[in-house]
Amino acid sequence: MRSVKIAPSILSADFARLGEEVAAICAAGCDYVHVDVMDGHFVPNITIGPDVVKAIKPHAQCPLDVHLMIAPVDLYIDAFAEAGADIITFHPEAGPHPHRTAQAIRNAGCRVGLSLNPATPISVLDHLLDLTDLVLVMSVNPGFGGQSFIPSQLDKISAIRERIDASGRAIELEVDGGVNRETAGQAIAAGADVLVAGTATFKGGSAHYAENIATLREAGQT
DSSP states (O other), X not given: OOOOEEEEBGGGSOGGGHHHHHHHHHHTTOSOEEEEXXXXXXXXXXXXXXXHHHHHGXXXXXXXXXXXXXXXXXXXXXXXHHHTOSEEEEOGGGXXXXXXXXXXXXXXXXXXXXXXXXXXXXXXXXXXXXGXXXXXXXXXXXXXXXXXXXXXXXXXXXXXXXXXXXXXSOOEEEEESSOOHHHHHHHHHHTOOEEEESHHHHTTOGGGHHHHHHHHHTGGGO
C-alpha cells in the first residue's frame, strides 16, 4: 500500500499564533507544512510573502511545502528559497517559460513542484516531468480555503499517476482542495500520495491535530 503524507495548509491556521500552530502540526505528525502564497492577481486572494515563511521556518520540524499562486513567479523564487522553502511549487500559467522556472527553483536549492489547476491539461507535464519532484493537482479552483472537492479531478489524478509510474522517477503526487476523510480516500485510491488539508487538519483546535492527521492518513485503508 502506498505511503501517504499529510501537508496541512496553514491557510486554515490561527494567524495570530502562526509559529505555535506550525510547531503543533509538526508535533502532531504531519509530513510537510503547506504554505499557500497568493498575490490577489493570479488568484483572487492575498496571503503571505517571504518574510512570513522566514518567520515560521524555525518553528517547522517538517519541510516547508511552498505553493506559489503568484504571477510573475520567477522574480520571487530566490526570496522564498532564502526564506526557508524546501519545496517550491508553481503554476505553468504563471510565466512565459515554465521550463526555465523549474530550472530556477532547482538552482535555488529547492525541490520542484508543478501545479495543475482543474482546467489545466496534463499535457503540460510532457516536457517538464524530468525536472519535477512533485505534481500538485488542484481539486478546487485556487484562491480560497474551504471549497468543495471537484470530482472530475480524480480521473486527472489517475492519469498523472500512470505517467509518474511510467517515468520511473520518484515524483510525489499531491492533491489540494476540499480534502476530508471521504475525498482523501478517493484521492488516495486514484493515486495520490500527498494530501493538502487545511480545514480538515485544524478543526477542533490543537488538541485534535494528531487525530485529524491520522484520520486523513488512514482514509485510504478503509
